[in-house]
Amino acid sequence: MSEPILKVVNLKKHYPIRKGMFNKQVATRYVVDGVDIEIMPGETVALVGESGCGKSVLLRVLLGIEDATEGEIYYYGKNTKEMSKQESRRIRKKVQMIFQDAASALHPRFTVMESLSEPLLLGGMKNKREIEKRVCETLEKVGMDASYRFRSPGSLSGGQRQRVLIARSLVERPELILADEPISALDVSLQAQVLNLLMDLQDEYKLAMLFVAHDLAVVRQIANYIMIVYAGHILEAAPSSEIYSNAHHPYTQVLLESAPSISRGVRNEDFHLNLKVGDAPDPANPPSGCVFHTRCVYADERCRTEVPEKREISPGHYACCHKAKTAKEFAQEGCADGKGGCVKS
Amino acid sequence: MTEKAVNTKKGSNFATGFKSFMNFCRKNPTFTIGFVFMLVIAFIAVFAKQLAPNDPYLNTPKIMLMKPFFDSQYPLGTDTLGRCLLSRMMYGLNISFTVGVTAVVLAVALGILIGIISGMDYPGPFDTLLMRVVDVQMGFPFIVLVIIFVSLLGSSVPALIGVLALSFWAPYARNVRGSVMIEKNMDYISAARLMGAGNGRIAVRYLGRNVVPGVLPMVPMDLSAAIVLESLLSYMGLGVQPPEISLGNIMGDGKNYIATHWWITAMAGIVIVLVAIALTLIGDALHKQFDPKLRN
Amino acid sequence: MEQTNHDILLEVKDLRTYFHMPDGVTIKAVDGVNFTLKKGRVLGIIGESGSGKSVTSRAIMQIVDRPGKIETGEIYFKGENLLDKSEKEMASLRGSQISLIFQDPNTSFNPYMTIGDQLRQAYRVHRRSAGKEECEEAVRDALKLVGISNWEEVCKCYPCQYSAGFRQRIFIAMAMIFKPDLLIADEPTTSLGITIQAEIIQALSDIKDQVGNSVIIITHDFGVVAQFADDIFVMYAGRCVEYSPKRDLLVAPRHPYTVGLLRSVPLLEVRKTRRLKSIPGFPPDMAHPPEGCPFAVRCEWAQEKCFREQPELVQISEDRLVACHYPLMDYETAQDTRLD
Numbered sequence: 003m004s005e006p007i008l009k010v011v012n013l014k015k016h017y018p019i020r021k022g023m024f025n026k027q028v029a030t031r032y033v034v035d036g037v038d039i040e041i042m043p044g045e046t047v048a049l050v051g052e053s054g055c056g057k058s059v060l061l062r063v064l065l066g067i068e069d070a071t072e073g074e075i076y077y078y079g080k081n082t083k084e085m086s087k088q089e090s091r092r093i094r095k096k097v098q099m100i101f102q103d104a105a106s107a108l109h110p111r112f113t114v115m116e117s118l119s120e121p122l123l124l125g126g127m128k129n130k131r132e133i134e135k136r137v138c139e140t141l142e143k144v145g146m147d148a149s150y151r152f153r154s155p156g157s158l159s160g161g162q163r164q165r166v167l168i169a170r171s172l173v174e175r176p177e178l179i180l181a182d183e184p185i186s187a188l189d190v191s192l193q194a195q196v197l198n199l200l201m202d203l204q205d206e207y208k209l210a211m212l213f214v215a216h217d218l219a220v221v222r223q224i225a226n227y228i229m230i231v232y233a234g235h236i237l238e239a240a241p242s243s244e245i246y247s248n249a250h251h252p253y254t255q256v257l258l259e260s261a262p263s264i265s266r267g268v269r270n271e272d273f274h275l276n277l278k279v280g281d282a283p284d285p286a287n288p289p290s291g292c293v294f295h296t297r298c299v300y301a302d303e304r305c306r307t308e309v310p311e312k313r314e315i316s317p318g319h320y321a322c323c324h325k326a327k328t329a330k331e332f333a334q335e336g337c338a339d340g341k342g343g344c345v346k347s
Numbered sequence: 348m349t350e351k352a353v354n355t356k357k358g359s360n361f362a363t364g365f366k367s368f369m370n371f372c373r374k375n376p377t378f379t380i381g382f383v384f385m386l387v388i389a390f391i392a393v394f395a396k397q398l399a400p401n402d403p404y405l406n407t408p409k410i411m412l413m414k415p416f417f418d419s420q421y422p423l424g425t426d427t428l429g430r431c432l433l434s435r436m437m438y439g440l441n442i443s444f445t446v447g448v449t450a451v452v453l454a455v456a457l458g459i460l461i462g463i464i465s466g467m468d469y470p471g472p473f474d475t476l477l478m479r480v481v482d483v484q485m486g487f488p489f490i491v492l493v494i495i496f497v498s499l500l501g502s503s504v505p506a507l508i509g510v511l512a513l514s515f516w517a518p519y520a521r522n523v524r525g526s527v528m529i530e531k532n533m534d535y536i537s538a539a540r541l542m543g544a545g546n547g548r549i550a551v552r553y554l555g556r557n558v559v560p561g562v563l564p565m566v567p568m569d570l571s572a573a574i575v576l577e578s579l580l581s582y583m584g585l586g587v588q589p590p591e592i593s594l595g596n597i598m599g600d601g602k603n604y605i606a607t608h609w610w611i612t613a614m615a616g617i618v619i620v621l622v623a624i625a626l627t628l629i630g631d632a633l634h635k636q637f638d639p640k641l642r643n
Numbered sequence: 644m645e646q647t648n649h650d651i652l653l654e655v656k657d658l659r660t661y662f663h664m665p666d667g668v669t670i671k672a673v674d675g676v677n678f679t680l681k682k683g684r685v686l687g688i689i690g691e692s693g694s695g696k697s698v699t700s701r702a703i704m705q706i707v708d709r710p711g712k713i714e715t716g717e718i719y720f721k722g723e724n725l726l727d728k729s730e731k732e733m734a735s736l737r738g739s740q741i742s743l744i745f746q747d748p749n750t751s752f753n754p755y756m757t758i759g760d761q762l763r764q765a766y767r768v769h770r771r772s773a774g775k776e777e778c779e780e781a782v783r784d785a786l787k788l789v790g791i792s793n794w795e796e797v798c799k800c801y802p803c804q805y806s807a808g809f810r811q812r813i814f815i816a817m818a819m820i821f822k823p824d825l826l827i828a829d830e831p832t833t834s835l836g837i838t839i840q841a842e843i844i845q846a847l848s849d850i851k852d853q854v855g856n857s858v859i860i861i862t863h864d865f866g867v868v869a870q871f872a873d874d875i876f877v878m879y880a881g882r883c884v885e886y887s888p889k890r891d892l893l894v895a896p897r898h899p900y901t902v903g904l905l906r907s908v909p910l911l912e913v914r915k916t917r918r919l920k921s922i923p924g925f926p927p928d929m930a931h932p933p934e935g936c937p938f939a940v941r942c943e944w945a946q947e948k949c950f951r952e953q954p955e956l957v958q959i960s961e962d963r964l965v966a967c968h969y970p971l972m973d974y975e976t977a978q979d980t981r982l983d
Contacts, residue, residue, distance in 0.1 A: 062537075065541055067537055067540060067541065091543060094541065094542070094543055098541075099538070099541055101534045101537075101538065102534075103534060106533045106534045106535060107533075107534035107535050107537075107538055108535055109535045109539075109553060109556070109557075110557070111556045111557060112556075120539070120542060120544070121542040124542045124543045124544055124548075125542075125543070170538070
C-alpha cells in the first residue's frame with residue numbers, strides 16, 4: 003500500500019490572453035507553473051497560499067474540470083491522460099471535492115435529499131430506498147438530523163450548508179477529498195466544528211485529503227504535509243512539524259510571522275513584516291528568476307536572474323530558494339541591499 | 348434557525364403550496380382580483396360550446412342588430428346578420444384564448460430552449476449565431492412579419508399562432524441566456540460535472556429549474572399582449588377568418604355600424620381590455636414576488 | 644466611568660437598534676450595548692456574523708439603513724450625545740471627526756475618477772472653499788500617513804490600477820484626511836490575504852502612533868484584535884458579553900462564550916489538542932431571541948437560571964465587565980492549549 007493515491011508531476015496551467023480580430027495570442031498567464039504533489043492513502047496534504055496564487059485553478063485541473071497545459075496527473079498510479087472513460091468514471095467516485103462557498107456549490111432549488119442523491123444517481127444507483135438510506139446515513143455522519151433532507155439550502159445556516167456539502171462529497175464513500183478552503187467562509191466557532199468533523203470522518207473512512215487553505219494556523223490542526231504556494235509555484239514543502247519549527251524559505255517565514263496571532267498579542271509583541279510592500283506578481287508577467295524576489299527582503303542579483311532549484315533541506319523537506327536557511331540565520335545575515343527593505347515594526 | 352423550525356415535519360407538497368398561494372393572494376389583493384377574473388374568463392372560454400345560449404353561426408335576419416338587454420334569449424343583442432352576440436363572444440374568447448395561450452407556450456418553450464443552448468455555448472459560435480437571430484427578431488417590425496407570414500401561409504389559426512409565437516420568443520431567449528450565463532459559473536454546476544452529469548442533464552435538471560422562475564412573470568404580460576394582437580390582426584382581417592369567430596372579428600364586423608350600433612364593437616373591446624388588465628395585474632404581482640430588487 | 648472624565652472620547656449607553664422587517668418581524672440586531680472608549684486607545688469588537696457588531700458601528704455613525712432604527716440609547720462623543728444631533732450636524736462630524744472604513748476595498752471607490760480627484764473631493768466635503776494648494780497638501784499628508792511616498796503618481800491613477808491591499812490603504816488615507824479623532828474600521832482586512840492583512844494592520848497602527856486617534860476595529864478574527872487592540876469587547880446576539888483589557892481577556896476569559904471562541908481558534912505556534920473544542924450548536928435566530936441568556940443553549944456551564952433570566956453586564960473587577968450569571972472566575976486559556 004505504498005502507492006500514492008494522487009501523484010502530480012510538474013503540472014502547469016497557462017491561459018492564453020487573446021486579443022484582436024483574429025484572437026492572436028498576445029501573452030500568457032502562468033497561473034500554475036510546475037507543481038509536484040504526492041498524496042498517500044490516509045494522509046492530509048495542505049496547500050497554503052494567499053488568494054490568487056493559483057490554488058483553486060490547481061484543484062480544478064486535478065479534478066479534470068480544466069485540462070492541464072503540461073505535466074502528468076496520476077491517480078492510483080494511472081496517468082489520467084491514458085485512462086479510459088470507464089476508468090475515469092471509477093476514479094471520479096473515489097475522488098471528491100468540497101467547495102469553499104457552500105452557498106453557490108449547492109443548487110438553490112434542490113432539496114438536501116436531491117443534492118445528496120445526485121452523485122448516487124449518476125453513479126448508477128437505481129434503488130430509491132437504498133439511495134434514501136445512504137443519504138440519511140451520510141447526513142447523520144456529518145452531524146445533521148436525517149429530517150434535514152427535505153430542506154432547501156436557503157433555509158439552512160452557513161454551517162449547516164457546509165455540512166451538507168461535506169455530506170455530498172462523502173455519499174459515494176471516496177478515498178480522496180480535495181477541499182478548497184472548506185472552512186474559511188465560516189464563523190470562528192463553526193470553523194472548529196467543521197474542522198473537527200473533517201478529522202473525525204478522516205479517521206473513520208481512512209480518507210486522504212488535499213486541504214487548500216490560506217491560513218497556516220488552521221492547517222496545523224489537520225495536515226501531515228504542507229506545501230506553500232506562491233504565484234503558481236511551490237516555494238516550500240515539508241512535513242507539518244518542519245514547516246512550523248524549521249521553515250527555510252523567506253516567504254514561509256513571513257507567513258508564520260505576519261499572521262496576526264493571539265499568543266503574540268498576549269505577549270504584547272509587535273510584529274515584524276519582513277516583506278517588501280507590494281503585491282504578488284501578475285501571472286501574465288512573472289518576474290525573472292525567483293518568483294518571490296520582488297518582495298523578498300533578502301533577494302540579490304542571483305535571485306533576480308536565476309530560477310532557484312528545489313533543494314532538499316532534510317528528508318521530505320524541500321525549499322525553492324538560493325539562500326534557503328532558517329529565519330534566525332536570515333536575520334543574522336541581514337537584508338541584501340544594505341539599507342534593507344525590512345519594514346520596521 | 349430555531350430548533351422549532353428544524354423539527355417541523357415535511358407536510359404534503361400540495362398542501363404547503365396551496366397554503367403559501369393563499370397567503371400570497373391575501374397579500375396581493377390586485378393579484379387576487381385579476382386571478383379570479385381570469386379564472387371566470389378562462390372557464391367561459393373553455394366551455395364556450397356548452398355555455399353558449401344560441402348557435403353563434405346561425406343567421407336570423409329577422410332580428411338583426413337587436414339592442415342588448417332587451418330580449419332574454421339574446422341577452423347582449425345580435426349583430427348585422429342577427430347572430431347572438433353573447434354566444435359569439437364566448438366562442439370568440441375560446442379562439443382568442445387558444446391562439447394566445449398556445450402562442451405564448453410555444454414562445455416560452457422556444458425561448459427557454461434557445462436561451463439555455465445559447466447560454467451554455469457562450470462564448471461559442473452557436474451563441475453568436477443565435478443571438479444575432481434574436482437581435483434581428485427583436486428589431487423586426489411585427490406587422491411586416493405578419494404580412495410576410497400571412498402571404499406565405501395564408502391566414503389561418505395555426506399561422507396566427509406561429510406568427511405570434513415567433514414575435515414573442517426572443518425576449519425569453521435573452522432573459523434565459525443571461526441567467527444561464529450567470530448560473531453556469533456557479534460551483535454547483537462544476538460539482539455536477541464532477542459527479543459526471545452531462546450537458547443534457549445539466550441543462551434540464553440544473554439550469555432549467557433555475558431559469559423558469561425568472562421568466563414566469565413575463566408570461567401573463569405576454570399572454571395579454573398576444574390576445575390583444577390576435578384581436579388586432581383579426582380586426583384588420585389578417586387573423587382568424589370568418590366564419591371562425593374571434594373577439595377581433597366581432598369588433599371588425601361591428602365597425603361599419605359603429606355610429607349607430609356602437610355596442611357591438613364596444614362590448615368585445617371591453618372584454619379584451621378587461622382581460623388585458625387582469626393579466627397585467629397578475630404579471631405585476633408575479634414580478635414583485637420573483638424580482639428580489641422590487642421585493643424590499 | 645464618569646461622563647465628566649476628559650479621557651473618554653466615546654461612551655455608548657444602552658444602545659438598541661432594531662430592524663422592523665416588512666413582514667412584521669422585529670430583528671433585534673443590537674440589543675443593549677454599553678462601552679466606553681478612551682482617547683488614543685484601540686477597541687476591538689469581536690463577534691460572529693449576525694452578532695450586531697457592524698450595526699453597532701453604523702449606529703455610532705448614524706447611517707443605519709432602513710428598515711433599521713436606533714430605538715434607544717445614548718452615544719456621547721466628546722461629551723455630546725450624537726443621537727440629539729440633527730442630520731446636518733452629524734454630516735459635519737462624519738469624515739472630519741469620525742471616519743469609517745469598510746470591508747470591501749473594491750466597491751468603496753468610484754472606478755471612473757482618479758484617486759487624486761476622489762481624495763480632493765473628500766477633502767472639499769468639509770472644506771468647501773479650500774484652495775488648490777491646501778487640497779494638495781492635505782492629500783499628500785494623508786497618503787504619506789499610510790506609507791505611500793510616491794503620492795503624485797498614485798493620484799493620477801485610477802483605483803482599478805491597484806491591488807485590493809493598496810486600495811484599502813488609499814481608502815484609509817481618505818478616511819484619515821481630516822485626522823479624525825475616531826476611526827472605525829469594519830472588518831478592514833477580511834477580504835485580503837495574510838501578508839496584505841498584516842500590512843494594513845501595520846498601517847493602522849502607524850497612523851495611530853502619528854495622529855493619536857482612537858480606533859474601533861470590528862472583526863471576527865481573534866488574531867487581529869489580539870495584535871492591535873488595547874481593549875476587547877465580545878458581542879454575541881446583539882449584546883455585549885464581555886468587555887476587558889486585551890491581555891486579561893485572552894489569558895483568562897470569564898464568559899463561557901469567550902472561552903468557547905478562544906478554544907476553537909487554531910493557533911499558529913502550537914498544535915492544540917488533537918480536536919479543537921468547538922462550541923456546539925448555532926447562534927440564535929435574532930427574530931426570536933431566547934428568553935434567558937442568549938448563549939445558554941450552547942453553554943456547557945449553563946444552569947437553570949440562565950434559561951430564565953437575561954444576565955446584565957456587571958463589573959467583576961476594576962476594568963472588566965461580564966454578562967453572565969456564573970462567570971468562570973478561574974479559567975485560564977493555557978489549560979486548553981498544550982503541545983501534542
